[in-house]
Amino acid sequence: MTHTAGTFLFSLFFLCLASSVEYVESSQPASLAAEDISTNSNGPKQDSLFDDDPEDLFAEATEEVSLDSPERDVLLSDGPSPAITPITPPTSVITPLAKYTKCIFFPVIEEEEGGDSFDIHISVSDPEKVGEYMTSISLFKRNEFAVKRRFSDFLGLHSKLASKYLHIGYIVPPAPEKSIVGMTKVKVGKEDQSSNEFVEKRRSALERYLMRTVKHPILLKDPDVLQFLESSELPRAVSTQALSSAGLLRMVNKAADAVNKMTIKMNESDAWFEEKQQHFENLDVQLRKLHTSVESLVCHRKELSVNTAQFAKSAAMLGNSEDHTALSRALSQLAEVEEKIDQLHQDQANADFYLFSELLGDYVRLLTAVKGVFDHRMKTWQKWQDSQMLLQKKREAEAKLQFTNKPDKLQQAKDEIKELEGKVQQGERDFEQISKTIRKEVSRFEKERVKDFKTIIIKYLESLVQTQQQLIKYWEAFLPEAKAIS
Amino acid sequence: SSKTLRSVSVDLNHDASLLIDIPDALCERDKVKFTVHTKTTLSSFQKPDFSVPRQHEDFIWLHDTLVETEDYAGLIIPPAPPKPDFDSPRDKMHKLGEGEATMTKEEYTKMKQELEAEYLAVFKKTVQVHEIFLQRLSSHPVLSKDRNFQIFLEYDQDLSVRRKNAKEMFGGFFKNMVKSADEVLISGVKEVDDFFEQEKTFLLDYYSKIKDSTAKAEKMTRAHKNIADDYIHISATLNSLAADDMTANKKNLEKLSDLFEKFRKVEGRVASDQDLKLTELLRYYMRDIQAAKDLLYRRARALADYENSNKALDKARLKSKDIPQAEEHQRQCLQKFDKLSESGKKELTSFKGRRVVAFRKNFIEMAELEIKHAKNSVALLQGCIELLKSN
Numbered sequence: 001m002t003h004t005a006g007t008f009l010f011s012l013f014f015l016c017l018a019s020s021v022e023y024v025e026s027s028q029p030a031s032l033a034a035e036d037i038s039t040n041s042n043g044p045k046q047d048s049l050f051d052d053d054p055e056d057l058f059a060e061a062t063e064e065v066s067l068d069s070p071e072r073d074v075l076l077s078d079g080p081s082p083a084i085t086p087i088t089p090p091t092s093v094i095t096p097l098a099k100y101t102k103c104i105f106f107p108v109i110e111e112e113e114g115g116d117s118f119d120i121h122i123s124v125s126d127p128e129k130v131g132e133y134m135t136s137i138s139l140f141k142r143n144e145f146a147v148k149r150r151f152s153d154f155l156g157l158h159s160k161l162a163s164k165y166l167h168i169g170y171i172v173p174p175a176p177e178k179s180i181v182g183m184t185k186v187k188v189g190k191e192d193q194s195s196n197e198f199v200e201k202r203r204s205a206l207e208r209y210l211m212r213t214v215k216h217p218i219l220l221k222d223p224d225v226l227q228f229l230e231s232s233e234l235p236r237a238v239s240t241q242a243l244s245s246a247g248l249l250r251m252v253n254k255a256a257d258a259v260n261k262m263t264i265k266m267n268e269s270d271a272w273f274e275e276k277q278q279h280f281e282n283l284d285v286q287l288r289k290l291h292t293s294v295e296s297l298v299c300h301r302k303e304l305s306v307n308t309a310q311f312a313k314s315a316a317m318l319g320n321s322e323d324h325t326a327l328s329r330a331l332s333q334l335a336e337v338e339e340k341i342d343q344l345h346q347d348q349a350n351a352d353f354y355l356f357s358e359l360l361g362d363y364v365r366l367l368t369a370v371k372g373v374f375d376h377r378m379k380t381w382q383k384w385q386d387s388q389m390l391l392q393k394k395r396e397a398e399a400k401l402q403f404t405n406k407p408d409k410l411q412q413a414k415d416e417i418k419e420l421e422g423k424v425q426q427g428e429r430d431f432e433q434i435s436k437t438i439r440k441e442v443s444r445f446e447k448e449r450v451k452d453f454k455t456i457i458i459k460y461l462e463s464l465v466q467t468q469q470q471l472i473k474y475w476e477a478f479l480p481e482a483k484a485i486s
Numbered sequence: 487s488s489k490t491l492r493s494v495s496v497d498l499n500h501d502a503s504l505l506i507d508i509p510d511a512l513c514e515r516d517k518v519k520f521t522v523h524t525k526t527t528l529s530s531f532q533k534p535d536f537s538v539p540r541q542h543e544d545f546i547w548l549h550d551t552l553v554e555t556e557d558y559a560g561l562i563i564p565p566a567p568p569k570p571d572f573d574s575p576r577d578k579m580h581k582l583g584e585g586e587a588t589m590t591k592e593e594y595t596k597m598k599q600e601l602e603a604e605y606l607a608v609f610k611k612t613v614q615v616h617e618i619f620l621q622r623l624s625s626h627p628v629l630s631k632d633r634n635f636q637i638f639l640e641y642d643q644d645l646s647v648r649r650k651n652a653k654e655m656f657g658g659f660f661k662n663m664v665k666s667a668d669e670v671l672i673s674g675v676k677e678v679d680d681f682f683e684q685e686k687t688f689l690l691d692y693y694s695k696i697k698d699s700t701a702k703a704e705k706m707t708r709a710h711k712n713i714a715d716d717y718i719h720i721s722a723t724l725n726s727l728a729a730d731d732m733t734a735n736k737k738n739l740e741k742l743s744d745l746f747e748k749f750r751k752v753e754g755r756v757a758s759d760q761d762l763k764l765t766e767l768l769r770y771y772m773r774d775i776q777a778a779k780d781l782l783y784r785r786a787r788a789l790a791d792y793e794n795s796n797k798a799l800d801k802a803r804l805k806s807k808d809i810p811q812a813e814e815h816q817r818q819c820l821q822k823f824d825k826l827s828e829s830g831k832k833e834l835t836s837f838k839g840r841r842v843v844a845f846r847k848n849f850i851e852m853a854e855l856e857i858k859h860a861k862n863s864v865a866l867l868q869g870c871i872e873l874l875k876s877n
Contacts, residue, residue, distance in 0.1 A: 279730070286727045293719040300716055304709035311702040318695040323688050327842050330849060450735045457742065458874055464749075465867045471860040475853045482849035485842060 169437035384427030560829030565773035593722035710757035717750030
């Protein structure tokens with residue numbers, strides 16, 4: 001194990017209780033690993049779990065570096081950095097935070113029109129700082145897998161999924177953000193509170209990301225996802241490095257696209273889409289606002305914790321200075337109470353963040369993906385229209401050629417027209433397909449959103465209840481001490 | 487209620503022969519006009535029941551004249567009430583006005599209400615602290631008989647003319663002297679009395695500790711307030727989300743918004759109760775300790791005077807010149823010093839008793855209020871959780 005670069009490996013503990021036989025048995029990690037794992041892999045094989053669509057959508061899916069994916073550009077993965085000795089995972093620090101960050105999701109993936117339901121529980125745990133190479137897996141039972149993955153692996157997975165599914169209307173959950181500042185601190189080997197918190201934040205974010213991805217019935221069956229979850233060794237995500245130039249390309253195209261979007265005036269025949277787009281715009285604004293307020297709450301709660309700790313120390317000193325014995329003791333007790341309350345505030349701040357704030361942050365990012373699929377629909381429409389216009393032109397040209405004596409050119413024109421007619425038909429089919437997909441996706445997304453919020457908000461409120469109940473305990477214990485002053 | 491506000495100092499205003507309170511006050515562009523109401527059975531006053539309007543500067547004048555009075559050198563002069571300070575809510579109101587465009591109307595209204603409550607709290611605090619100052623005087627066996635105190639209570643004309651004259655008379659000389667004669671003076675003097683030696687050590691140390699505690703308590707309270715304000719914004723945004731929501735989720739969002747609105751009121755009360763019972767308590771006794779320290783300064787000066795008079799007497803004896811004057815001077819210095827020491831001892835002892843009683847009362851009340859608010863919060867939260875789960 002060399003130490004040429006520092007990075008964190010995350011263990012994926014993957015437990016699948018599958019009532020769907022198809023899922024477990026059809027997965028063949030070994031063979032998949034042997035096969036081509038470039039981004040050229042197709043989507044899921046035809047299977048009956050995909051409900052009413054007879055066509056294999058992905059038969060024609062070609063690899064395109066998605067020029068117009070609205071997701072955030074994937075930056076360079078961890079590049080070369082100075083040699084670092086691995087540190088032992090600071091598990092003792094992780095634990096109190098983990099109360100709110102581990103295993104939040106226990107989803108039951110509901111059947112969609114006759115599919116099977118199954119439970120999946122993914123936990124991302126035990127971040128280990130290791131060198132370049134991955135260590136061996138541990139395979140538990142048949143239904144349980146544990147694999148090690150790098151952060152860049154997660155980004156690589158998302159990049160693949162985005163390029164495959166976004167442009168046909170699927171809402172692909174965005175991967176967690178890279179944080180150059182946070183990562184640098186960790187790489188330099190700073191083992192302090194903030195870098196531990198950074199690791200925990202990232203671990204929690206990755207867990208939620210994966211859970212959201214596998215909750216999606218289509219993505220769950222994607223071979224890249226399966227490989228990611230099960231394969232003992234993933235090839236180093238080369239693409240994330242290559243993406244730096246592709247990423248640059250994307251940035252340029254994004255700008256161009258922004259201009260294009262303004263000029264696409266789509267004839268919206270379907271009011272549903274307009275309504276939904278507006279709805280998501282509004283939702284985005286409100287969620288961002290709410291997110292800001294909650295971030296402020298987290299900040300102030302942390303401040304309160306710090307101030308309480310400082311006051312506790314000060315009260316202790318005052319108690320030492322106090323020459324009246326009983327009052328001196330009461331002041332010391334007060335200092336102790338405040339110290340305990342400080343810890344309460346710290347815990348509450350974690351709940352504020354990991355439950356409430358991160359929920360909102362995740363949805364703000366998800367909405368970006370949602371808005372993206374709407375954009376793709378517009379572009380699909382535009383493509384179809386462009387083909388139509390071109391066909392029209394060709395027909396006019398052919399008509400003109402009828403009067404000239406150029407049989408070769410005429411034939412060529414007729415051939416081109418036939419080809420274009422095919423394209424136009426395809427364009428229309430694509431447009432109808434993406435519209436249908438988006439309708440389904442939006443419906444699924446909204447249901448998930450509501451459920452998600454409810455579950456997590458209830459958990460958050462329960463954390464607030466716990467804090468208040470502890471406060472009662474502490475002050476009730478202090479009260480007799482105060483009364484004892486005489 | 488006004489009763490709880492007065493609890494930084496207890497056992498005041500029980501003597502029916504002289505009862506003082508500030509039943510109301512007016513705030514006109516940052517100038518506060520206090521109505522000082524006196525009820526008395528003492529014949530030294532012209533009427534048994536009367537009120538006068540007073541400004542903050544009048545209180546300061548009264549305090550300063552008491553400090554300057556040599557006869558009171560051996561007493562702890564109750565600390566002067568601090569100037570009414572509306573800067574904090576005023577600045578916040580200003581910022582709120584600037585940020586109005588970023589909030590919904592409802593949000594803005596709530597924030598404004600919060601600030602108005604803050605104004606009111608500052609106002610109540612300043613009334614309380616001025617009232618306590620007068621009540622400390624009225625309950626003191628010596629100070630209650632002070633003539634300037636009587637003038638302050640009774641004189642039905644504007645005191646500002648009198649104030650100007652007094653300033654010219656004293657020029658703040660004594661007060662400035664005490665202020666500049668810092669710890670060096672006290673610690674430099676050789677202490678002959680164990681009691682005062684202990685008191686000196688204790689008061690100097692305690693003062694710096696309680697000053698620190700006051701500042702830290704204030705920071706704690708402010709953080710609480712900030713959290714309550716955050717809840718306002720959260721509640722408002724949830725409300726907007728509810729308004730836009732056309733699904734069954736609408737009700738959940740409304741319940742949640744309502745919860746945070748109620749919750750923030752409780753948090754606000756936690757903050758203000760902590761402010762009154764803890765921060766204000768510490769702040770008051772910090773100032774009281776300073777007043778006790780001033781007493782020690784004055785005694786130390788008297789001791790220094792006495793020692794100087796001894797030296798002068800020795801010198802006079804050496805020169806065989808002006809001996810009787812020197813002897814008389816020395817005798818006077820000693821008398822003054824002894825009087826100061828005797829009175830000072832009494833004052834400092836009763837001060838400790840007063841402090842202990844006040845701390846006890848406030849700690850009990852603070853703990854009880856914290857428990858009450860926490861129980862309230864639990865009920866609110868659990869109610870909302872039930873509603874959400876049942877939907």
